[in-house]
Amino acid sequence: MGMAAESQFHVLAVDDSLFDRKLIERLLQKSSCQVTTVDSGSKALEFLGLRQSTDSNDPNAFSKAPVNHQVVEVNLIITDYCMPGMTGYDLLKKVKESSAFRDIPVVIMSSENVPARISRCLEEGAEEFFLKPVRLADLNKLKPHMMKTKLKNQKLEEIETTSKVENGVPTAVADPEIKDSTNIEIEILPLQQDLLLVQQEEQTLSINNKRKSVEEGISTDRARPRFDGIATAV
C-alpha cells in the first residue's frame, strides 16, 4: 500500500532571520526531522502551493490532489511570530483557513512573552507557542503533533478514492491521543515550584496540555537555569 517505511517528519520552518533559521534547522535535524526553511510567510505559502499568481486553488481539494501543487508532504509548520509583512499569526490564519492544509499543525515562536498574543495564536489553532531561544526539549513536544499528521496522511492515502472526511476539524482545545508502538518520550519544563530543584530531571507527560502551554508562555521567569538532557532518538 502507500505506507511509508521511513518515519522521518518533514518540517517547514519560517523565520526572517538567517541566524535563527540556522538554529531551528539544526535543532530539527537533531530531532531527526527533515527541514525546509523559508524566510517569510509568503514563501511558506508559495511552498505549500497556497499562493499562486496564476491559479487559484480549489478549497475543497485534498492535500494530495495535483491542483494544490504540493509536491512534498509537510508534517508541521514552525514559524516566527514577528516578521515584516506577513506575521506568523497571519500565516497561521491562512493555513487554518485552507481546507487543504488546516490539518497541518502550526507552531509559533517568539522572543517576546506577550500573553495576549500567545492566547490569540492558540485560539486561532496553533498547537504550541515557544519562547525563543527554542531548545531541544521544546521540540520533543512536537512529535505527537507530527505523528498525528503522518498517520492521517497515511489513512488518506489508503482511502484516496473516497472524498468523505470522517474526522471533523480538530478544535484548538483537542489533545492528541495517538497511541503508538514507538516510545515517545515527552518532556515538559519544570513547574514553578521546582525552581529550587535545579538538578531534578524533567517530568515526562504523555499528553500535551494546551493550558500548560499557556501557563509556560505566561511565566516571567524564563531566565531561570534549566538542565536539559539531549533528546534521545528512538
Added chain:
Amino acid sequence: MNTIVVAQLQRQFQDYIVSLYQQGFLDNQFSELRKLQDEGTPDFVAEVVSLFFDDCSKLINTMSISLERPDNVDFKQVDSGVHQLKGSSSSVGARRVKNVCISFKECCDVQNREGCLRCLQQVDYEYKMLKTKLQDLFNLEKQILQAGGTIPQVDIN
C-alpha cells in the same frame, strides 16, 4: 608526547570556557548551541556565531546612522534593531550583549537619545570583546583537533 600536549590543550580549553561563563560573557544557551554540534556538523557553533557577529555589525551600523541626527531620530527603527539584536544575542548565549540590549530598549521606549548612544557604544564594545574571546576559544579547539584530541564537554548550569 602528543598525549601530554592534548591534555594540556584540553585543560586550557576547559579553563577558558569556564572563565567566559563566570565573567558573564556567555550563558547557558551557549551550552545548548554546543550540544547541536557533532561529527556531521563540526563547525556549527563557529558558523552561527559568525552570523551573529555579522548581524551585530550591521545592526549597530544601522542604529548608529539613525541616532546621528539629533533632531530627527527614528526611534522606531532603532527599537527594531535592538529587538533583533536582543533576540539573536539570547539565541547564541551572548549574555552581556543581551543585557545591554535590555537597557537599550528602555532608552528607546522613553526616546532618550543620549541613553541610546551610550548603550550603542556599550553594545559595540561588548560584542567586539566577545568576538575576540570566542575566536581564541575556537583557535584552542582547532589546536586540540590538530593534535588528535577531542573537544571536552563543559556544561555550566
